[in-house]
Amino acid sequence: MIDKVKVPFSLAGRLSKMLPADREQLSGYAFLLPLLFFISALILLPVLGTFLDSLRRDLPYLPSKFVGLENYLAIFRDDGFWDSVRFTTLFVAVSVPLEVILGLIIALLLNETFPGRTALRATVLIPWAIPAAVSGRIFELIYNYSFGVANYFTQLLGGGQVNWLGTDLGAFAAVVIADVWKTTPFAAIILLAGLATIDPDLYRQAQVDRANFMQRFLKVTLPLLKPVLIVTLLFRTVDALRVFDVIFVLTGGGPGGSTNAMSLFAYTYYAAGDFGYGAAVSVLLFVVALGFSLAYIKMARLGEEL
Amino acid sequence: MREETIKKILLAVAAILTTIFCLGPFIYMVLTSLSGNPDFLLPTKTFAFTSRNFIAVIFSESAHFLAYLRNSLVISAVTAVATVFLASLAAYALTRLSLPGKTVLLLCILALSMFPPISLISYLFKLISALGWVYTYPGLILPYVAWSMPLSLWILVSYFAQVPKDLDRSARIDGASRLQTLIKIILPVAAPGVFSTALLVFIFAFNEFLFALMLTVDYRSRTIPVGIALFEGIHGRIPWGEIMAAATLTTIPVVILTLIFQRRIVQGLTRGAVKQ
Numbered sequence: 001m002i003d004k005v006k007v008p009f010s011l012a013g014r015l016s017k018m019l020p021a022d023r024e025q026l027s028g029y030a031f032l033l034p035l036l037f038f039i040s041a042l043i044l045l046p047v048l049g050t051f052l053d054s055l056r057r058d059l060p061y062l063p064s065k066f067v068g069l070e071n072y073l074a075i076f077r078d079d080g081f082w083d084s085v086r087f088t089t090l091f092v093a094v095s096v097p098l099e100v101i102l103g104l105i106i107a108l109l110l111n112e113t114f115p116g117r118t119a120l121r122a123t124v125l126i127p128w129a130i131p132a133a134v135s136g137r138i139f140e141l142i143y144n145y146s147f148g149v150a151n152y153f154t155q156l157l158g159g160g161q162v163n164w165l166g167t168d169l170g171a172f173a174a175v176v177i178a179d180v181w182k183t184t185p186f187a188a189i190i191l192l193a194g195l196a197t198i199d200p201d202l203y204r205q206a207q208v209d210r211a212n213f214m215q216r217f218l219k220v221t222l223p224l225l226k227p228v229l230i231v232t233l234l235f236r237t238v239d240a241l242r243v244f245d246v247i248f249v250l251t252g253g254g255p256g257g258s259t260n261a262m263s264l265f266a267y268t269y270y271a272a273g274d275f276g277y278g279a280a281v282s283v284l285l286f287v288v289a290l291g292f293s294l295a296y297i298k299m300a301r302l303g304e305e306l
Numbered sequence: 307m308r309e310e311t312i313k314k315i316l317l318a319v320a321a322i323l324t325t326i327f328c329l330g331p332f333i334y335m336v337l338t339s340l341s342g343n344p345d346f347l348l349p350t351k352t353f354a355f356t357s358r359n360f361i362a363v364i365f366s367e368s369a370h371f372l373a374y375l376r377n378s379l380v381i382s383a384v385t386a387v388a389t390v391f392l393a394s395l396a397a398y399a400l401t402r403l404s405l406p407g408k409t410v411l412l413l414c415i416l417a418l419s420m421f422p423p424i425s426l427i428s429y430l431f432k433l434i435s436a437l438g439w440v441y442t443y444p445g446l447i448l449p450y451v452a453w454s455m456p457l458s459l460w461i462l463v464s465y466f467a468q469v470p471k472d473l474d475r476s477a478r479i480d481g482a483s484r485l486q487t488l489i490k491i492i493l494p495v496a497a498p499g500v501f502s503t504a505l506l507v508f509i510f511a512f513n514e515f516l517f518a519l520m521l522t523v524d525y526r527s528r529t530i531p532v533g534i535a536l537f538e539g540i541h542g543r544i545p546w547g548e549i550m551a552a553a554t555l556t557t558i559p560v561v562i563l564t565l566i567f568q569r570r571i572v573q574g575l576t577r578g579a580v581k582q
Contacts, residue, residue, distance in 0.1 A: 001500065017501065027363035027484065028398075028402070028403045028484055029399060029403065029405075031395040031396060031398055031399035031484070031488075032395070032399045032400075034392040034395055034396070035392060035393065035395070035396035035415075035455055035459065037446075038392065038451055038452040039415065039418060039452060039455060039456070041452070042430070042448060042449050042451075042452030042453070043418050043421065043426065043453070045429065046426035046427075046428075046430050046433070047424075047425055047426060048427075048429075049428070049429030049432070049433075050425050050426065050427075050428045050429050051386060053428050053429065067495050090316075105320065105469075106320075106324055109317065109320045109321060109324060112317055113319050113381055114318075114321065117385035118568075120321055120324065120325065121568060121572070122557055122564070122565050122568040123325060123328050123329060124324065124328055125564045125568060125571065125572075126328055126332055126561055126564065127328055127331075127332075128564075129509060129513075129557075129560040129561055129563070129564040130332070130513075130557050130560065130561070131512065131513035131515070131530070131531040131534075131556065131557075131560070132513060132514050132515060132531070133513075133531035133532065133534055133535040134531060134534055134553045134556055134557060135331065136329045136535065137534055137535065137549055137550075137553055138332075138334065138335045138537065138550070138553060139331065141334070141335075141344065141546055141549075141550065142331060142334060144344075146345065146348075147344065147345030147346075147347055147348050147351075148347075149334055149347060152347045159346075181327070181331060182326075185328070186575070188574070189572055189575055189576060190576060192572075192576075193572070193576035198580065212309070213309070213313070218434050237460055237541075238420045241422065242422035242423065242424065244423075244516050245516065245531070245535070248494060248515070248519075248535065249475075249535045261426075263422060263423075263424040263516070266424050267424065267427075267516075270427065270428060270431070272519070275428050276430075277423065278428060279428045279515070282422065282424045282425040282427070282428065285422050285424060286421060286422055286425035287423060289421060289422050289425075290417075290420075290421075293417040293419065293420040293421075293526070296416075296420065297413045297414070297416075297417055
């Protein structure tokens with residue numbers, strides 16, 4: 001009986017005992033190794049490393065020293081940190097709904113048949129394709145106080161020049177508008193794909209029932225689009241939480257720290273060589289983002305079960 | 307009948323507004339890049355056409371524009387090819403092998419792409435500096451490959467799942483190895499999806515900013531978004547014409563790619579979010 005034969009517990013022994021088909025199957029799992037290597041070495045390990053960094057303090061000319069939760073305690077007493085939390089929350093709360101609503105309007109438009117629709121679908125992708133650092137630069141020029149196109153229009157409309165990048169409110173609006181321009185296309189594309197999955201018979205049925213446009217939208221489109229709408233909201237929220245490039249270029253966090261997003265706040269500490277403090281801020285942002293990621297996973301799995 | 311007319315007018319207005327919204331800043335950029343004076347909107351000024359900005363950007367040694375652009379193109383292309391190949395291997399395993407908890411694994415990997423990049427950068431910066439890679443392409447390519455892996459895997463899995471399993475089963479019976487089956491059967495059949503994925507990764511890598519800012523030091527590996535963001539000119543006054551010329555030259559490759567492959571890009575993007 002094969003079972004009775006004592007085989008030393010070794011991988012080689014186990015492998016030689018396996019059926020050829022099983023060994024084959026095992027070789028297939030090796031296909032996952034490059035992915036797992038990259039993910040562990042360059043995503044998971046860095047996240048862990050950043051967490052460990054957040055427990056240390058960097059000292060000039062000396063090795064960094066373990067300080068436990070001191071960085072976190074300092075952060076909670078840091079007004080600059082709370083300012084960045086407040087800005088990031090406001091930024092998400094204002095820009096994400098704007099992007100999704102505008103995206104929905106554009107998606108509804110692109111879902112209709114009209115001449116030039118294909119061209120418009122391609123045009124909509126242009127803001128999405130342009131690097132955020134470049135669009136940040138374009139908007140910096142648009143908001144230029146003396147000759148930018150934004151103030152050209154405010155004056156044309158009878159208003160005065162607006163100090164877009166030099167005042168708190170102006171800078172907030174400037175950053176939100178630039179982000180809305182850059183990311184609304186993404187929302188529109190995802191929502192358009194969602195609209196395409198709605199059965200046209202439902203609209204025909206609604207038409208027979210003499211439902212008007214608004215009724216069709218509220219009773220057919222919106223309920224059926226809900227899962228895709230939530231996914232879009234989540235994607236955009238996670239993305240807006242970690243906003244960095246457009247603000248780095250446009251305001252650099254200013255004026256006076258009024259647009260200092262959390263990523264930017266952490267970055268200024270990295271740039272100054274204070275990795276422990278920057279890492280602690282990053283870990284806090286990570287925890288918030290993780291919460292949203294888990295919400296997404298739960299959503300996606302719910303969708304699968306339904 | 308009345309509703310039809312109103313609808314037509316509304317559609318036309320919305321289409322025009324959307325076009326202005328999407329193209330306005332883009333056109334402003336191109337106009338400024340072609341103007342001798344960036345303040346051409348002022349009532350006292352006029353638009354003075356010139357190609358001087360482009361010539362200055364392209365031929366200026368100190369601006370390193372061409373070096374940045376070359377770095378960006380090479381890094382993005384290598385990242386796209388490497389990511390798609392490695393993610394294909396994993397997508398093959400996930401769609402063709404019996405693996406317990408496949409869906410959960412896939413979702414957990416997707417969740418990785420939602421991490422804020424700032425939460426990786428402290429460790430990555432130390433790693434890449436310790437390896438002495440801050441002046442080299444691998445210093446950016448390797449993090450980019452890792453970072454674009456989750457979404458590529460997600461998209462590729464959805465495409466590979468649609469390739470009939472009988473196709474590769476018969477190839478396997480004929481004695482082809484798994485790798486041969488993947489390269490000769492699945493990849494060609496799923497070519498449109500593979501191409502969409504590669505395009506998305508290319509555009510991601512071309513546009514990425516934070517890693518490029520932290521993990522590069524100078525023109526030897528710095529990419530064009532960082533180059534443009536940090537470009538302030540030498541004489542105090544911001545050279546808007548030159549910045550917009552550089553911006554225009556940078557956006558040309560991605561805009562052309564986007565316009566040509568619009569359908570592919572949209573397919574790839576929506577694979578990740580909407581169940582077909």
